Amino acid sequence: MRKNIRPSFLDPRTKILIWLLANVVVFTWSPAVFQLSVMIAYLILFLVERKGTMLAGLLATYLAILAIQYWLLPLLPGSLATVFATVTYFILVFPCIAGGAYLIATTSVSQFIAALEGMGAPRSFSITLAVTLRFLPSLRQDLRHIRDAMALRNIRGFEEKLECIYVPMLMGAAQTAEELSESATARGIESPGKMSSWRPIGFHIQDVVVTLLFLALCVGGICCKGVLP
């Protein structure tokens, strides 16, 4: 099961740091050149981590948004165009979205925990975060099962539908939480010592290089504000 594990290219803490820097670049409204550079840097990082499909998806979304912006919006009258106004906003924050996607797609839950331990975050925070991340995919599965069951019973009406989705879902979540906590306690999740990790994390030369690159983009963006387009 653990055969296909490659050491991750960047340390999770570095990923969080560069993501923060990318946010600074975007929300100080740096010149477009720097925003594009952040995008490109993230695209390269995606390639390095061999997340090609994810990269393709992100690029397709970006191009679709750009297409709406430049082709669809000029055709619409002003009042109707406001309906799509958020599109402009999405273009602007896209580097952040790419960064967040990179952070989440390339970091396993256990690495997250190890990084949080390393940063001295409280245990209750890291446990909650790990459980949340782990639960999201299983919720989708639950939802599918509930929908099947609902189709079988022929349920009508909005309120009834809502209740029929909601109650089993919450019951399931609460029940699973109970079982999960029993099993985790049996395995010693509450032991006070320092936790070790299956996938060790650590800083390497590439962490330094990438951080410096993003720092440069950040500083450059703020300095060149108003000079460059």
Added chain:
Amino acid sequence: MSQSLEQGKRKLTAKDAITAGALGAVCIAIRFLFMLVGGVSPYVWFATHFIDAILIGPVFMLMVAKVQKNGPFLLTSLITGVVLVAATWMFPITGLVGGILCELCLRAGQFRQKGWLMLGFFCFNLGFIGDFLPLWFTKESYLEYAAQMMDAGYMATMEGLLTWPVFGVIVLSILVGSVLGSLLGMKLMRKHFVKAGLAQ
């Protein structure tokens, strides 16, 4: 089980953290879904928090009933911010503030009094308002930026939309949504969860 009912001063156990994580995942799924829906247009976007508040009501009430101590709401609120942080860096900050306020309200109401529960839930929902804040706080730079690509009529409408009164309306809608949501939550609690023995 019975020890956890002692008033909220006890330390948070791993079990509480896991419960918070599991129910928090439901919150995040709902918020994320409507965030995607809201991406279509600002009008829809501004309304999503209202719907969020109604839908999250039952989750919140279940969490109150299951944990009955301080901590998990702050954790959930903060983690919602951290997980959805890709949208804006404001989330963790507003999540932190909203979560703390929510915990204070709950403690004041001993996790039981309905008025405090509603107020706490309102604070919990306010913690998610972060996704609008950058638009308001950096309005000038945003409009300047957008002006390069859009025509004047569009800009005027957008500028009319990004005003503080509109922001007030959003907060008001969250308040109404929170009240409706907590009522829905209490109703579902009585109707199902208490009966199933999941909570008192």
